[in-house]
Amino acid sequence: MHCNHLQLIFLVIGKRAGEIRIKCTIYIYNCTFTGMVNFKQFEIWFITGSQHLYGEETLKKVSEHSQQIAEFINKAKQIAVPVTFKPTVKTPEEIYSVCQEANASKNCIGIITWMHTFSPAKMWINGLKILQKPLLHLHTQFNRDIPWSSIDMDFMNLNQSAHGDREFGFMMSRMRLNRKVVVGFWQDEKVLDQIDTWTRAAAAWQDWQGAKFVRFGDNMRYVAVTDGDKVEAELKFGYSVNYHGIGDLVKLVNEVSDKSVDTLVKEYSDQYQLSDVLKNGKKNSLREAAKIEIGLRQFLEQSNFKGFTDTFEDLHGLEQLPGIAVQRLMKDGYGFGGEGDWKTAALVRAMKVMATGLEGGNSFMEDYTYHFEPGNEMVLGSHMLEICESIANGKPSCEIHPLGIGGKADPVRLVFDVDGGPALNASLIDMGNRFRLLVNEVDAVKPKHAFPKLPVARVLWKPLPDMQTACTAWILAGGAHHTAYSQNLTSAHLVDFAEIAGIEYLLIDKNTNLHQFKNEIRWNELAFANSR
Numbered sequence: 019m020h021c022n023h024l025q026l027i028f029l030v031i032g033k034r035a036g037e038i039r040i041k042c043t044i045y046i047y048n049c050t051f052t053g054m055v056n057f058k059q060f061e062i063w064f065i066t067g068s069q070h071l072y073g074e075e076t077l078k079k080v081s082e083h084s085q086q087i088a089e090f091i092n093k094a095k096q097i098a099v100p101v102t103f104k105p106t107v108k109t110p111e112e113i114y115s116v117c118q119e120a121n122a123s124k125n126c127i128g129i130i131t132w133m134h135t136f137s138p139a140k141m142w143i144n145g146l147k148i149l150q151k152p153l154l155h156l157h158t159q160f161n162r163d164i165p166w167s168s169i170d171m172d173f174m175n176l177n178q179s180a181h182g183d184r185e186f187g188f189m190m191s192r193m194r195l196n197r198k199v200v201v202g203f204w205q206d207e208k209v210l211d212q213i214d215t216w217t218r219a220a221a222a223w224q225d226w227q228g229a230k231f232v233r234f235g236d237n238m239r240y241v242a243v244t245d246g247d248k249v250e251a252e253l254k255f256g257y258s259v260n261y262h263g264i265g266d267l268v269k270l271v272n273e274v275s276d277k278s279v280d281t282l283v284k285e286y287s288d289q290y291q292l293s294d295v296l297k298n299g300k301k302n303s304l305r306e307a308a309k310i311e312i313g314l315r316q317f318l319e320q321s322n323f324k325g326f327t328d329t330f331e332d333l334h335g336l337e338q339l340p341g342i343a344v345q346r347l348m349k350d351g352y353g354f355g356g357e358g359d360w361k362t363a364a365l366v367r368a369m370k371v372m373a374t375g376l377e378g379g380n381s382f383m384e385d386y387t388y389h390f391e392p393g394n395e396m397v398l399g400s401h402m403l404e405i406c407e408s409i410a411n412g413k414p415s416c417e418i419h420p421l422g423i424g425g426k427a428d429p430v431r432l433v434f435d436v437d438g439g440p441a442l443n444a445s446l447i448d449m450g451n452r453f454r455l456l457v458n459e460v461d462a463v464k465p466k467h468a469f470p471k472l473p474v475a476r477v478l479w480k481p482l483p484d485m486q487t488a489c490t491a492w493i494l495a496g497g498a499h500h501t502a503y504s505q506n507l508t509s510a511h512l513v514d515f516a517e518i519a520g521i522e523y524l525l526i527d528k529n530t531n532l533h534q535f536k537n538e539i540r541w542n543e544l545a546f547a548n549s550r
Contacts, residue, residue, distance in 0.1 A: 054370065054371065054374045055374065057098045057221060057375070060099045060125055060221055060224065061099070061101075061125045062100070062126070062129065062130055062154075062217055063102050063104050063120055064087070064104060064130045064132070065104045065116055065131050065132075066104075066106045066132050067135075067137030069108050069109075069135065070108055072175050072176070076135065077106060077108070080135060080176070081105065083134060084106060084134060085103045087132070087158070088102070088103035091210065091213060094210045096207075097210065097214050098221075098374065098375060099218075101130065104116060110142075110144060113141055113145035116145070117145035121149065127151065127220045127221055128220035129151055129154070130155075130213070132156045132157075133182030133183045133186045134182065135178045135182055136178045136181060136182040139185045139188060139189035140189070142189055143189065146190065152197075153190075153195070153198070154200060154213065155197050155198065155200070157179065158179060158202060159177050159179040159180070187199070200213060212510070215511050219512075219514035219515040220514075220518060221371055221374070223519065226255050226257045228256060229257035229324045229364070230323050231259045231325045231327070231364055232260060232317075233261045233327045233328075234261075234262060234327065235261075235328060235331060235332030235358060236261070236332070236358050237327075238329055238330075238331060244355070244358055244362075244500065246360070246361055251364075254519070255364070259364075264328075265335055268334075271314070272309075274312045274313055279312070282308040282311060282312060283304055286308065286416055289413075290413065290414050290416035290432060292304075292415075300418050300428075303418050303427065304418070306430075307338065307341065310337075311347070314340060314343050315343075318347070323352075325352050330421075330424035330426075331424075333424055333425075337426065337427050338426050339403060339429045341402075341430055341432075342431055345405065345407050345431065346407065348366065349379075349408045351371070353368070354366055354382045354404060354406075356382065356402070356404055359498075359500045361447075361498075362501065364446070365444060365446045366380060366381070366382050369507055372507055372515070378505030379406055379504075380409070380502060380504045380505070381409050382406065382502065383500070383501045384401045384500050384501070385399055386399060386476075390485075395480065395486075396479065397478070398478055399478070399479065400472075400474050400477070402421060403421070403429055403474065405476075407434065410432070410434035410435075410436065410475070411435050411436055412435075414432040414434040417431060417432075417433050419473040436462060437462065438463050438464040441461070441462045442507065442509060442512070443457070443481075443503055443504075444501055444502045444504070444512055445457075445497045445498045445502075452521065452522055452546045453521045453522070454521065454524060455515070455519075456492065456524045457526065458482070458497075458525075458527075460479040460488075462478065462479045462505070463480060464478075482528045483528045487532055494532075494536065509527065513525070524539070
């Protein structure tokens with residue numbers, strides 16, 4: 019939470035998209051819990067399919083078993099989103115009704131389905147036709163083991179998931195429906211982990227529906243990959259991207275009070291290691307950076323934007339390019355893309371939502387330069403200013419340095435290195451007839467050398483499976499130079515998200531073979547030839 023004075027009176031003015039909004043009664047600066055959604059306000063519905071063929075006693079058992087499974091999953095430590103049991107559906111009318119209710123529910127972000135007995139799948143057609151929420155098909159059974167000495171036909175009639183789920187699976191395949199399939203005993207840790215991964219992707223998808231992203235200026239002149247079809251993105255993804263003149267932001271920046279600036283500068287001093295230059299000769303530059311953050315934050319909050327872009331080519335009225343402001347806003351959950359890159363801004367936001375509550379961070383990133391030492395090839399990722407402090411290793415340094423582009427005053431930024439460990443880079447690309455989500459798993463490397471003359475946030479990584487294969491595959495797939503970098507998500511989160519969104523997904527990992535990767539691109543061209 020951010021506020022512009024320690025003595026404030028708060029008034030709760032409502033909730034929206036999992037955010038509690040609080041109005042300050044003193045000064046200009048709104049206080050709000052920004053960024054991340056509250057997963058506890060969402061629900062995943064657990065829906066079990068059966069039929070009347072087996073009698074009331076069997077249906078009673080089905081309901082009891084389903085409720086136990088739903089409650090167990092709901093209480094499991096891995097599961098971030100609450101799971102709610104729903105009564106067993108046994109007829110086409112009941113199935114249609116529960117799908118209709120799921121669509122209408124603001125809290126329901128997806129459904130888990132399970133066929134305890136045999137549920138004739140033609141009953142599901144009309145319900146599945148209208149379902150607009152993500153679906154996870156859990157292929158499990160109530161008992162882990164076969165009761166060898168007591169198993170009889172009554173047991174067999176009750177526990178028919180082995181073929182009941184196949185019937186249901188056929189219908190969804192016949193209807194060409196995207197869904198997640200998880201197989202295994204419902205108490206198994208691997209099963210629970212897969213369910214949680216999917217629920218996080220579903221939460222990010224829910225967050226995109228009706229989301230708004232603002233662009234201050236257009237994309238960088240003549241740049242191709244940061245451009246794209248914003249109309250098609252709204253049709254496909256549910257979020258809107260619109261332009262606001264930089265003057266709209268400058269107006270708010272110029273109205274920021276001195277007291278608000280004093281408070282934020284104090285926060286900078288408390289949270290970061292201020293450079294000697296900022297402590298002494300460049301205090302006004304630090305105050306200007308604080309004004310930009312306060313004005314930008316207020317602009318985003320006023321219209322409930324979930325992310326933004328800017329460009330160094332359109333800074334009229336700002337004293338400096340937003341640096342520390344962007345870094346801190348990303349830390350609070352806002353998506354960001356440099357040079358007008360709205361697709362990456364939206365992806366950064368989605369990945370931050372998916373990662374809510376997980377250790378580590380997510381950030382806007384750019385592949386900047388290479389280290390081609392034989393046997394130790396690495397990428398240096400960075401940007402001019404705007405890398406999220408959520409991925410910092412240790413306490414960032416708050417510094418001011420010249421910037422060779424933009425024609426403005428020296429900008430304030432946070433400088434830090436990033437620790438080693440598993441990570442990934444993701445790129446959302448407009449291929450003309452479809453969107454493609456490209457992911458490269460990487461191993462981040464803790465720097466062994468200092469960067470005394472590189473005053474930006476930076477991260478080193480080794481792309482998997484190796485530098486040559488990974489970079490070749492990335493370029494063949496049309497991957498952008500801007501990415502969303504994650505320390506806490508896996509490719510499993512991203513593939514679930516792509517499935518929910520109904521878009522193409524390509525993965526570059528330790529198993530990537532260029533021959534197969536090229537074939538996958540060719541096959542996808544055919545598969546998506548008629549897609550919007």
